[in-house]
Amino acid sequence: LEYVMVSLVWNWGSFATLSYRDPDDAMRMVQVRDFLAGQSWFDVSQHRVNPPHGGPMHWSRLVDMPIAGLVLALRPLVGAATAEIIASITVPFATLGVICLGLYRGLRNFLGVHRAVLSVALLVTCVPILVQVAPLRIDHHGWQIAMAALVLMGLLYENPRAGGWTMGLAMAMWLHISSEGLPFAALTGGILGLLYIARSQEWPRLIRYAGILAIGSPLLLLGTRGWTAGLEVHCDSMSPVYVAPLALLFPLLWAGKMVAGDTSMVRRTAPLAIGGIAAATLFLGSAGPCLAGPFETMDPLVYDIWYKGVLEGLPIWQQDWATRGVILLPSLFGIAAFALALRDETETRRRIIWFCLLALATGGLALAILVMRAMSFAHLFVLPGLAVLIARIYPRIAALSFMPA
Secondary structure, three states: OHHHHHHHHHOHHHHOOOOOOOHHHHHHHHHHHHHHOOOOOOOOOEOOOOOOOOEOOOOOHHHHHHHHHHHHHHHHHHOHHHHHHHHHHHHHHHHHHHHHHHHHHHHHHHHOHHHHHHHHHHHOOOHHHHOOOOOOOOOOHHHHHHHHHHHHHHHHOOOHHHHHHHHHHHHHHHHHHOHHHHHHHHHHHHHHHHHHHHOHHHHHHHHHHHHHHHHHHHHHHHHHHHHHHHOOOOOOOOOHHHHHHHHHHHHHHHHHHHHHOOOOHHHHHHHHHHHHHHHHHHHHHHOHHHHHOOOOOOOHHHHHHOHHHOHHHOOHHHOOHHHHHHHHHHHHHHHHHHHHHHHHOOOHHHHHHHHHHHHHHHHHHHHHHHOHHHHHHHHHHHHHHHHHHHHHHHHHHHHOOOOOO
16 A cells, blocks of 8 residues: 555656656557547557558557456546546556465465565565556556466465466466567476476366466457457467467377376376477477567567667666666575575475475576566566565564664
8 A cells, every 4th residue: 555655646747648658558548549439359450550551569458458447437437538547547556456466375375474475565665566567557567467476376376276277377368468478388387397297186287277278378369369360470479370389288288198197207207298399399390480589570670770779678688787686686585595495395395386486486587687578577486585585584683682783
């Protein structure tokens, strides 16, 4: 509540004129306005861009819906302009609420209530996350972080079935919101595969995650783009080139487990290896220019003049030293805390969870090093480690008799 109040006061002067800090936020509101004015659900192009053909945006209608719903509900009461202001303020805070709830719900049973609350308190001091859920920040970045929090929540569920459903639904939504979730989908799938190899009881979590991705991804694609646009190949958004490997992986995992069984680690590894190799082969054979990355297919002039100037898409070695520190330090402290917890844990199941958190945090850091905008996900994943680290050193801090120390 205090963060909300401070944010409102801090940004108060920007509300009346909808002074968005990023052009993408302004374009998102334009897209919502066009949709409410009658533009087709399946048409997310901007017809004012590159007239008369229009500019294909490949943006997700899912992100438009909370904004459009609030504007539509409030417009008769306060007018269109005020409704847009309220929606632009409310939706980012609602997104932050989802992130906080997902983080707390996931950690409550594993770390206990107090450390889970401490993790949430650390969350609302994490600048790379807060800038994506600040008032007027209505683009898709905040919702990506929210889906990442729900993926983490599902990973920590004791019930593997509920965990698999949660992780699969959250990741399917994340991939549809932005293809930036693809490396995290692979990272999470790899972690779930290792979980299953270690414990056969984790099969329900893995197969539900794979199944929801295989079924939910094409349904979301067709449900928001339609048949014609849904079958087009785009490297910078969810399209058949990314859906096909997911659709292949699920039946191969299922059939492989039925044939090999799960009575040994070797038998549990076999379907994972076969399914993973087959899905990777399909992607490598069908991705074409997308193998170079989502933005490498741009016109070279656009790529050099525009994209290379977008710092959030560049690797750590092209950032200034201050930014490098912001990217690295929280993750390194969190990873160290996970390693210490893994070393000291005696219960087998909890050791496995600590290993999963360590792997998720390490993978998140690796991706943040390659692409700066992945920093917010990396910092989210290390929050439990930072909370545990603070809890470990707090008794020594509390014992100090000299208050400034």
